[in-house]
Amino acid sequence: MKRMLMLVLLLLAASLDLEAASITGATVYPAGATVTLTEETGPGSLNVRLPNSCDPASLMIKLADGRFKLREVELVQVARTTSPEIVSLKARIDEARVLRQQTAVALEACEAEQGFWKGALNREWPTAAEALKLNEAARTNLPRLISQRQDLAAKLSDSDRRLKELEERLKELGGSGAQDWSVRIELSGPAEARTRLDLSCFVADCGYVPAYRLNALPDKGLIEFGYEARIWQKTGFDWSRVNLTLASLRQGTAVNPPELQYWFVDVRQNFVRNERMLYKAAPVEMAMAADAVAGSVAEQQRGTYTEWQLGSVNLATGPGRLFRIAGESWPAEFVYRLRPEQGPLGFLEARVSAGEGRQLPSGEALYLVDGAMVGRQTFDQAAREQTLYFGPDSLIHCERKLVEHKTGGHGLVRNGQSYAWDYEIKVYNDRRKAARLMVEEAKPQPRDERIRVTLKPQPAFSSQDEARGVWELKLEPQTSRRLDYSIRLESSLDLEPGR
Structure with a gap:
């Protein structure tokens, strides 16, 4: 009994110190945040309620004055106490549930009465007078019941919709839980x-969603880069003048060393990777205007991750706000890449160097060329050098024509086969400025040493590897260029040319 009384007193004491310590700082990750609570105190006992969805195992305590020592730390579960808005919202949810239950009962009773009258009409009555009397009563009651049932069904549907909206709002505000930690x-x-x-601890119901904007300016040799983030927290209380920092990932906090991962070497399985430059078209334009702008955002590299310090910020509990994190211009080398065998259009390609060591978390990016939207897809950055694609340009295009195709049997190569293809490729620059082009053609890759391949590109390839040859061209405005590509395959084997 004495032990039970002590536990009750402990729970009561913890629940009384709801705002004993205020949140003064937060480092927000894509999923979760480490929040810091601060309090001025003297020697003795102090009870501090931790934020909603706090992980008690992550709790860290720091004392500024070295003369003070921690004598005891005890974690206790307490009933969740939240903001007045959440308390009011829970009361409205309770009222909505009662109203829905009342409506459901009334609808059930109405359907039962309606069923009674319908059943009575299907009965056989002893006399015509009784049947006429029942028919008259049914004509009076059934229309009223049908109308009443329709009204109640509509009211029940409205109650369900309203209750769902309130419950979703409660979830947005972070008030759906029942217990927290003190x-x-x-x-x-x-x-x-x-x-x-x-006191610092990890809170799960926080995070941010990055959104990027990349506007290619080929004539200027630049990419305008914009980085915004929708930051949200559902701790149940609004954050006021919190020193806010974004981090690209959560720094490890484990006490024990990680387990050694065993090294296995196996046979590689062959596969073909299909690299596409074209984006899936965006159905709607992504809104990029920030409804809240942080002050001077300081970026710092922290070894394996990057931090952005936003300074003092107010952030209400709920779905969050959009903050502008960075806006800068990247020097870029632009070329148009064409693959005539796959299609006639040239794709705008940019090679950028955006700073060593920077880490940008994965998020949706809006891609534009000279301010016009061309698509959106996932973007992140972990390497210093990157290649980005900005979709096709109809003013840079090509035509590929098969001029001649020959096959031969034993008459051309004794006991073997031969194949020959001659292609004529014309590339066009219909733009008003000169353009750099990279025109790629696949090279046959023999899988047997008895297959002989002879290639005659005209002019010669500027660069090539085992799989492809590339012409690097500079076309003046409103001009074209002809390229020729001849391929010969010869072998004593029965060939499968692959084309």
């Missing part, structure tokens, strides 16, 4: 002295 701290130190106490 920590009881015992401090020893000089009797008249006070110290700053910082």
